[in-house]
Amino acid sequence: MANRSCVIRLSRYKNALNRLKALNFVRVFSDNLADAAGVTAAQVRKDFSLFGITGNRRGGYRVDELAEQLNKILGKDQLQEVIVVGIGNIGRALLHYPGLDKSGIRLAAGFDIDPGKVNRDSQPPALPLEELVDVVGRREVKLGVIAVPDYAAQQVLELMLSAGIRGVLNFAPICLKSPEGCIVHNINLESELENLIYFVNATENAQ
């Protein structure tokens, strides 16, 4: 199985291909994709070879074929529904994130325990948390986003798990572990900023 960084690069190649397709490009070379994704051409070829994708030195890759292969690997040949729990600032931002529909991802609904946040007419609808298990089960949703305060995150994860969610993005400022049968990726603004601070300092000290 590919690792996380590799899959992030595949997403970038796929996005670059979509832009090239819009410009009526027919062929693309590993150097082009390398530039678009900010990696080396050797890395592009290595990533592709992991999935048995080969081009040829003369002709490169066909844009349409390559896009189709990457879409399949990334599960984009079928619509993926996602729910968001917690409709605060971050949850709201995620529920209205632009362009997801174009890439085969649909935000199915948001959920919150605060009745004041419920709005069945909004798009996507904002529903009471009690309805999560029903909605997830009925629509067979596999993906969930956690955007609640830290103290509520573990409980929300367990609720998602019991409903049948298999992959979770956690934006709560606490590191959740992947339970059996479910993959959790943590995105934490504080760690991301600390990370940047470290590298900025390391670069300055090296000068």
Added chain:
Amino acid sequence: MANRSCVIRLSRYKNALNRLKALNFVRVFSDNLADAAGVTAAQVRKDFSLFGITGNRRGGYRVDELAEQLNKILGKDQLQEVIVVGIGNIGRALLHYPGLDKSGIRLAAGFDIDPGKVNRDSQPPALPLEELVDVVGRREVKLGVIAVPDYAAQQVLELMLSAGIRGVLNFAPICLKSPEGCIVHNINLESELENLIYFVNATENAQ
């Protein structure tokens, strides 16, 4: 220099230590930190040895000393100011992200080109984009967050760079490359979701 994953783990160890400190713990073992960060104890010791941090098998690490060492490595011994450009849903969420002040990070100001978003009395203040160069220069801000639409992201990055910003977190749905003298980390909800989809599908197919 440590790699990005290693620095993310250091942040997690540091957060776990702060919680242990609040519980009056004096000593901690690599197994404890491994549990808190979701890695192996060997990984914890390997990460620490990279920075010359050693414990001993019997007594483990002293919580206060270890916290101080990690804070220093992560640049948390001095206050770090951050600016945010783009006060839409995501920008607003970031400007009000909880708990950053406790960890030595201060959101200095938000900026937007829309005069309707300007509010000098809010905390942090929301300022017109024209004032960015002045604020960043005067307060020697080194870190910026981009939360604008994709078409505006590159221009904002260049503005930040000219003002003296050295590290950027990009939330715009486009992959920005690190220019000379500045480190850019891209966080893209679409790629993160695609990533999850890939791993969820890979796990299901493996069963």
